[in-house]
Amino acid sequence: MKKGTSHIVLKAEQLSIGYKTKKNETVITSNIDFELKKGELIGLVGANGIGKSTLLRTLIKVQPRLSGHIILNENDLNEISNIELAKQLSIVLTEPLISKNLSVFELVTLGRQPYTNWIGNLTEEDYTVVNNALSLVNITNLKNKKCYELSDGQLQKVMIARALAQDTNVIVLDEPTTHLDMYHKAYILKLLKKLTKETGKTILFSSHEIDLAIQLCDTMIVMNSTEVICDKPFHLISEGVFESLFPKDLIAFDNSTGSFRIIK
Template sequence: MFFETKDLAVGYNRKVLIDNINMKIKKGQVTTLIGPNGSGKSTILKTITKHLENVAGTVYINKNDIRSLSDKDIAKSLSVVLTERISTEYMTCEDIVGLGRYPYTNNFGTLTKEDRDIIEDCLEKVEAIDLKNREFMTLSDGQKQRILLARALCQQPEIIVLDEPTSFLDIHHKIKLLNILRKMAKEKNISVIMSLHEIDLAPKVSDMIMCVKGSTIKYYGTPEEVFKDKIIEELYNLESNRYNMFFGSIELPKVAGVPEIFVVAGNGCGIPYYRELQKNGLAFRTGILYENDIDYQVARALGSEVFVAKPFQPIEKFLYEKAYEGLKKSKYLIDAGTEIGEHNKLNKQLIDEAKNLNIKIVHNFQEFFTIEA
């Protein structure tokens, strides 16, 4: 392993915040720390980069104890992009990126032609060559992050550590920055260690995930091992079914109360209705859905009662009867417009029964809220 921590304990003033931190990171691997605000992600990153003294344990770079290395030697192996603002008045982007050459310059900090070629190359790698002569302080947050990443790359490190690099960025620049990091890891064999709040993006960019909460590391493994409903709900203190591992998304809490609306849905047709009903504070029942239906993934989080069938099989009679009992307790039926086939034909029967029960059937929200008014 190129980078490793053994029984690391981190904290402040010799007081342990988190202990037993054991991570092993290969070259070219992206490792992401996730967890609630204030859980200690930044403390871990500052400790492994020697910005904070470790309370116990050891950090190794290429089998060398980081405490035995000089700051200049560390800078040749490891570069850091932290959240602290730097004072850059009147400095151009080229000046900022050039700071990354510090470990390799002479005592006067003189940049050679080779250094300037490296600066140019790093600006191109982060797609910021057009910003070269701009004053750093005039840039947007997304542009600043790319310049700081170019500065980190300019050190020609084997490890890059970033603390919340996507903070304050819009979705376009989040994706752009993470894609650059992913490419750098694979193409340049650079290890990336970072913290992220975006749990929808973390599994897409990471090879390993570390869950930080409380006094120990809760989970450490591949995205497939970590991003499970129960693990994420426990990590962030979410109610059951709030996190969906298939979508990588969080749903708002379901509406309390007795449902008076039955939504006949399937094949993704119901999701817009479920979310609109939730936003308007309206509880609902829905079905009959299959377990592998995209609608089911949202319905189980937002629906008061969900009638669900096993995949790829005709809906069984007992399940239809349960759904029919729910229908009889409903005041409205929303026909979401799902396609009816041989296996789900009993959903058509539910719609027909709603007519027989004099339940108001609607096909869109405008129609529904007109009736409600």
């Protein structure tokens, strides 16, 4: 291990992402390089259709990379077994729940599956981890409610608690603020920020809420039509990176306020 790299938990090296069939290979983006540090909140942003979900699916080993390397906790992602991966990386996706008849507590306990025996019996330690996850997300009062009784915002917090119960050092969320109003968008992202500080976990999320991400993230990954750039928000602002995200006929990025504005 190289000196000074122990705090890097997820790394992409000359990564190329896209789709491959027997006859063709479609490259979405190539030459992706970034290093994500322990205990940071990282926002992945870019225009619709730019490839954010493809990058996330590749990073969580759902979709194969075209070339390059993904290093998780100093090991190549391809060399990590699925059961070991579940102990190192947890995910919160936007797909609807298979069953909303589960109680909040039952759903959060599913995060312990990588550690339970084949019967799925929970130990005292498992119950402690689950209850701690509920407490961290501030939903202990909801533990006995059925998931179908919850609002979208409450359900998203339950899914985050399940990821926390999985007790991985990296959590990846695909657009966690979808379907939420502005208040709850800010609430969820601020919660993620709080969790990085309280747990030391690295949390990577994709989002269209670029203004909020700029305010809350330690690091951002910005995808545009030609490249993927990873840096601190204030560096990205000073380098004019956000100005290249969208066509300039309707909205523009204001460097002085760090936000987008409509061109009148």
